[in-house]
Amino acid sequence: MVTTANGRNGHAGRKYDALYARYSSHAQDDGTSIAVQIESCERAAGKPLKHFIDQAKTGRTTGGRTELLRLMEEAEAGRINKLYVYKYDRLGRAAETHVLVEDLEQHGVEVVSVTEGTNALARGVQLVVAADYSRVLAERTRAGLVQRHREGCWTGGPPPYGYRIVQSDDGKKRLAVHEEEAETVRFIFETYLAESIGLKEVARRVRARGVPTRLGGPWGFGTIRSILTNAMLIGEVRYLRRCFKLDRNTGRRVPRWSDEDRHVVNRDESLRIIDDETFERAQAQLAANRVNRPREAKEVRPFTRHLFCAGCGNVFYARKSANSKGAYRYYACGHRQSHGPEACDNRASLREDKLLARVQEAMSAVFDDMDGVLDEVAAMASEALEANRSETTRLKGEIAEADKFIGNLTRLLADPDIEAGAKKAIARQLAEHEGKREELRQALEAVAVQSVADMDDLMADCRQAFLEAKANFAGLMTPAQVNRFVAEVVGPMTVLPDGRVVQKENAATTEEVVAAGIVRGR
Ligand SMILES: [Zn+2]
Incomplete structure (x- = not known):
């Protein structure tokens, strides 16, 4: 057209x-x-x-x-x-x-x-699906997390440093303070606040105490920083800290997200290790000393700022690498990339397309659910169609009735035994019924205009849009959009020297369901 x-x-x-x-x-x-x-x-x-x-x-x-x-x-x-x-x-x-x-x-x-x-119909549907698809995805993930949060149970991933998982009487996993680790947490806060020393020096002093890290690696400033900033230490359990937002100023045209900041904060005093005042002082000192920040990446990639080095705590940078099969993007320790192998011995490097495939895989449960949604849409459409059909049947029946009546009246008019005065009344009735019949015929036409074809087109478009989304979830978004998505549903991750990706310790959002799927990985 x-x-x-x-x-x-x-x-x-x-x-x-x-x-x-x-x-x-x-x-x-x-x-x-x-x-x-x-x-x-x-x-x-x-x-x-x-x-x-x-x-x-x-x-x-x-x-x-x-x-x-x-x-x-x-x-x-x-x-x-x-x-x-x-x-x-x-x-x-x-x-x-x-x-x-x-x-x-x-x-x-x-x-x-x-x-x-x-084709306004086709595009309109695609539009709605595209917007809805992103929104629903975020909503569902959020709903699932909030539900688990309400139940107060811990469903996956290693607990933040200073905590351990305990099984409560009802069989649910909950967090509790890990007394030995809590000792180290207090030592870290005291050391950091007592003198004007950097995070590296704090790490060195923790090492000197002979305290092991969770993963057995050396204490790095990144680990220290994540402990110093973990609000769980003051009893705050926080979910969904990050929110999708529409940023019109940057010119990025992203699907429309709700602007409400819907993070949920639970207060649980039983998880407190540090008092409020100490925690606030540490935040103030961190803000004042913010010099060691990783330099801002020029281009936002899907996992930019989400992957951290298990060795040195630095952020993983994306880099491009080409071989005979094509160009790939890898993520590797930024510290090692900038300062060479002697700066950090974590040689792990992760291929971006493989990480994206894992995200896709973890999302498949959500998409299976979307199939359910699509079935609902189909059911609604066929219901509407059915309603159309029964209306058609009803109208046709009434027209047949009217036809019969008109036929009878016509026969009466032709009957020589009926007198002229009566025939006048019959003729009036006949005209009335013919008018009614014409109305019915027009109504039937109007119903027929909402054709089956329209409904089929609509369903085909919906299905196509969903299949497209399911087949190539990441391909539907710009790298920056995927980056925000990963931030929302996965959160920070740590890359171990053997290339495994685990949820970043101390990340308050460790519980996230989808993340568990990604992090479990292969
Ligand atoms: Zn490193």
Whole structure:
């Protein structure tokens, strides 16, 4: 369905029609050249258009879409009337595209896909699904966590330093203070606050006491910092500290999240190891001495700032590496990357695509649930269809009844034994019934217009969107969006020298269900 230009922009003054073209290297793409895209758009428009073209830049997966940004600026300034694209996916990945198109439409731009048309129904459904899919995912995860939280039980992962897991009478696992570790925690706070020393020096003094770490590795400043900042030490059990937020200022078009900060804080005095005042003083001193922060990564990758080194506590940086099979991204200890092997002996390096596959795997339970949701939608749709059918049947029955009545009246009119006066009354009745019949016939037509085909299309679109999401969860989001997602459902992780990934000790969100699935890993 190709919409042709109809010159509706005449009254809009300086508004113009434009096209956006981009070379996409998607596997399912036929590699439509920029030239073909331009030609198709201008043929559909029936005139030359202003071009916004992002050329493929080799070796760059994100960025390199400066023309798209310029286009958005033009749209926001109200200068664009119609925007033609070869396919909607030229604008970006699915979820992103839906939001982009929605934004463009809010700025009064009519977006036309010359190969897909402006099928509002299909796109509307995709839009809802894309937004809902992200929201539902977050909601479900959150709901599950809150539920467990209410039950006050500990379901997975190592407990934060200073705590151990105990089995209560009802068989549920709960946290309790680990007395020996609590001793070390108090020593760390006292040492840090007594003198103006750094975290490394604190680590050295803990080592000197001969205290082992949980994982048997050396005490690093990262471990010390995570203990000093763990609010569980003052009896706070905190879940879902991070929240998805829509950040319009950065230009990132992300699915719409609720802006409410819905973290849950439980107070449990039985878990207290440090008094409030000591804890606050430590936070103040940490803030004042914040010099050893890892330098901000230039590009946000899915696991940026989520992986920490078990050896030195430093954050793992993403780096690119190419071999004959293609380019991969790896994560390795940032300290080791910057200062060489003598700085840290953790040689572990993790492939980004494999980590993403684990996230995907851990999410499969959620998607299986989504299949249930889809079935519900299908049930509702067929119910509506059924209602349609019974209405059709009812109307047809009434029409048949009316036909019978009209037939009888017509026969009476033809009966020579009936006198003229009576026939006049019969003729009035006949006219009345014929009017009623016509009404019924129109009602039947109206029901038929809501055709079965519409319903089938709707379901097919829904199913397609879900399958797409299930098959390529990470592919639907930008790396920055995946990064936020990982922050929300997994939280910080520690990478052991043998390449295993465990939940970061002292992370107050250790309990997270999904994380357990990822961290268990292979
Ligand atoms: Zn390291």
